Amino acid sequence: MYKFNNDLKLTEYDLIVFCHLRWDFVYQRPQHLISRLSKKYKVLVIEEPVGKRENRNLNIKEISPSLHILQPEIDHLSELSAYIKPLLKNKIYPVGWFYSAAFVDVLETFDFETIVYDCMDELSLFKGASQELIQQENKLLSAADVVYTGGKSLYESKKLKHHNVHCFPSSVEVNHFSETNATEIPEDMKNIPSPIIGYYGVIDERIDLDLLQKSAAKLPNHSFVMIGPICKIEEHELPQAENIFYLGMKSYDELPNYLNHFDFAMMPFALNDATKFISPTKTLEYMCAYKPIISTKITDVVQDYSHCVSLVDDADDFAEAVKNPVRNLKEKYDEILRKTSWDLTANKMTSIISEILA
Template sequence: MNILAKKDFHSSYDVIVFCHLRWDFVYQRPQHLITRLSNDFKILVIEEPVGKGDGSERGFKISDNIHVLQPTIDNIEDLGSFLKDILETKVFPVGWFYSPAFVNVLNYLNFSAIVYDCMDELSLFKGASQKLIEQEKNLLSAADIVFTGGKSLYEAKKEKHSNVFCFPSSVDQEHFNLGNKSLELPSDIDSIPKPIVGYYGVIDERINLNLLQMSAQKMPDISFVMIGPICKIEEQDLPWAANIFYLGMKTYEELPVYLNEFDYAMMPFALNDATKFISPTKTLEYMCAMKPIISTKIKDVERDYSHCIQLIDDENDFFNAIHQTKADFKDAYLEILQNTSWDRTAAKMSQIINGIKELA
């Protein structure tokens, strides 16, 4: 990782991205899109503040066209004035927002086009600021374009903005389709008894922990593997059993190897406010590996994939799903995957943005 100093941040950026997720955290929608958009744009990603620390600027270079800045301030409300001191100019072609919490920067920086890529309903997440609803109203008022990460979000946001585009989570098929690739199997999963029902992603309030616990009790001969960081909940909140295994966070590069070891892939989401609008990226990634998928009835999953995914309510359904995999699921997966890719999504977004810029 190449560390950047204040002098490395300049005025030639085409897109300034404001993101609540750390670049080096779980690799998901922002990283997928920003990496691809960087083929056409020079991009500065600005994360949430990290605190003053020693007062020095913090940032790093992902590539020649992607720089990441971690603001050394305590309060996100001070971000606009902070950026005026860091950046050589305050006028840029595109401002791209992943969270309304950054909206105050619009008082300090000007953009020819403002994009709100709404990948989650952040106001419904555990610990969310009460200010987010009002901040989103302000952001929607300023935005030229709104992208949404799923159909449910699209239906919610199209009532609040006149220029909303639905871009559900997509996938990098080549990355997750191992095929005949020979890759070394990590020891932590190699030692786990088969069959394995596996999940990867953030482990937080969106996971139905009771379902996990009851399913593990009902199927003691099945290994339940959970891969990912634990966030906003404590380890003591997790169910523990001889056949539940927590393997921690893995890199995006490592995930296909672990996924390949799953006999079944699961999405044991709770049905609560935090999952009301989600469109899980992992759905299509699981499909790339041709794994039978078992999921709770998340709205966007149920309406698009009920023909090829086993949908469950409780541990009894989970038990039945293990023994009643849908026979034609692989053909259905292939048909779905033929119509989606992150490359295609990024290209369509770029086309829309360029259209708006031409009108500006």
């Protein structure tokens, strides 16, 4: 658990991360990787602005002695360089790590011996994306020493634009999601009838709401449980039915217990611009709990997991996948999970950086 430390001073850092996601939002790729990198480097994560406030404090979260999170109290990213310039002791740092090209203007003020672009999503295709983002990414790609991508589709796209691109699909903490000691059903699931078809993650424009509505209608004796924050869509847009339940956001530590009580795990993603390049982290997390997985035909899922995931086009396919799930899952899942871990991914990324810095 982090703590606010307004007396903490921004001192020497080895790695400065620029991230569009909040550290205390859904726990995903940045948190997994940066927390591991902080065992080798002293890290400062700079989030998107939180807006100006009357009583201005230096909002720093201390995750650990080697990992700090800064929330800039400014209204727009264009103000970021001016905001952090007097706060940071140096103007040259070993590593600058970018999750969003929207931060690229800081390169006009700060120098980094190595610039890393960890491209986990094609943000320019997301709802509400800035028109400038494509130009900003071109600028970042020109400056970057290395580009990491969060999936194979992104890799195929970015390797056309940069000479040093490495594919690092999202990974998993197997022990965390295969933990079955906590068998007590969560309080807000106790009155939900089984069998349960569950999803967890952000609920936004990437979810095929029509598929969810029609699949729930096709399977009235199954409960559809949606766990996660609702973003960029209005609550009144969400499908409503007696067998659809929205449980809100849960912490990373809580997720395994919810997952443990799913009978099926689903990824009902819409096939649109926002999902064109995604490589869902939850695929591997669902596998850790040996749940039958039902997914729409996301490119990276089709490419890597078609032998063990039920792929669907519509509600008829979805109902059929529930009636006839993929068999022999444990053997298939174990073979996949043996090859991946966040520790391994972070170590490989670190090795590449070390070679560049050498």
